[in-house]
Amino acid sequence: MSVSLNLDSRTLVTRIADRLREQIIAGELEPGARIRQDEYAEAFGVSRTPLREAFRLLDAEGWITTRPRSGVEVSRFSPAEVQDIITMRLLLEPLAIRVSAVTHTSEESAALRTLHERWQADRSRWQSQTEEYNAVNQEFHFALYGLKPGADPDPVYAGLRGYWERYTRYRRVYWHSADSMSRSSDEHAALLDAWLARDADRAEVVLAQHILHAGRSLVRSLAGDEPPAFSPQLIELAKRYDWPLS
Template sequence: MNDRTDPVASRIAATLAERIVSGELSPGAPLRQDHVAYEFGASHVPAREAFQMLRAQGLAVSEPRRGMRVAPLDAASILEVVEMRAALELLAFRHAVLRMTLTHIAAIEEALQAGEEAETLPVREAANRDFHRALVEPCRMPRLLIALEQLRLANSRIVLAAVRSTSWRSRSNHDHRRIVDAIRSKDFERAAGLLKAHIYASAAITAAATDEA
């Protein structure tokens, strides 16, 4: 996205993304430009631009003769998100810890506490995104941060789908606490190792839960 992005298109994309991540729009569901334009009182131009934003976020796909649809949620899609997120988040984290201040650490701990105190799954998952966002925010790599924001959204969709269909419970808060402890001890290699293990372990549990759905 850039500064010239149509605000109407951004609003449409944000609303549809929320519906996709929450599961209100299921995998494979059609995204019809005329229906969306009518719902939001917009022309087809911002609706089309919103669809492109969703494609960039990995939440929608364009299929021949089928048009735009909600992206699938299968093992291959999950693995792609996990592999990309693990590589990019670790890259960003290694740059971020070199510039991390007490203010940054306070933001990380605030997100950790919000996750521990969350009483609903959507609130907990939002806190999880905030935690991982705070871990990499100091890296000063804006393109990388944009890519990670999109991957976090895709990851939330996977997590919420798994938890809706099973009694699965995340160990994220325990992992998050260990990562924070390593950062506070300035053991950044250990923190990076814990972060990598956390991403893959959480993904493995989530993928198994999704496959059982």
């Protein structure tokens, strides 16, 4: 196993956790994969103490599962977990876009227009460039929410980023049809229009329905041939935004 770290000013524990999280999101560590402390301590060139602290952090975030006498493994996909993540996104992201819709600057407007134009120009090739698609999709959403790359987020934004990244892990595996990407692009245009118009009410509703639309498809994919059972929390939020889950 080859692991490399770009050293910076962050703590050792945070850097280790970030690298492991990146490997899980990218699919380099698959659901159920065992993470052996001795192998990773050697790969990172650290003692087991910071590695165990990084494991505790990732366990608390839901990325890995620590089992007594069984070790550490990458968390398996769970229909219940993905619905919890969608629920939390619906509680955090509509609030974030409401604030950003009425507080963004003219420079931020111009930057987001440019990003969206790049998205639309490359629309035909997203199906074969899923990694780039995921990166641009995240960049677009975070710009809508006022999240700045490299900035220290407040607790709301920190939580938002965490749930977004956990959701991306599911979407990377289960949701990359050409139709879903095309629909997402159309919904992004509607989001941008509302945001540029500083229409916080419309931006909130369009975003919530955007999340619900994609989330419903993902939950159905996880359910396979069985009809999905949606959580009471998700059902109530869908009612709030007039979006049918059935």
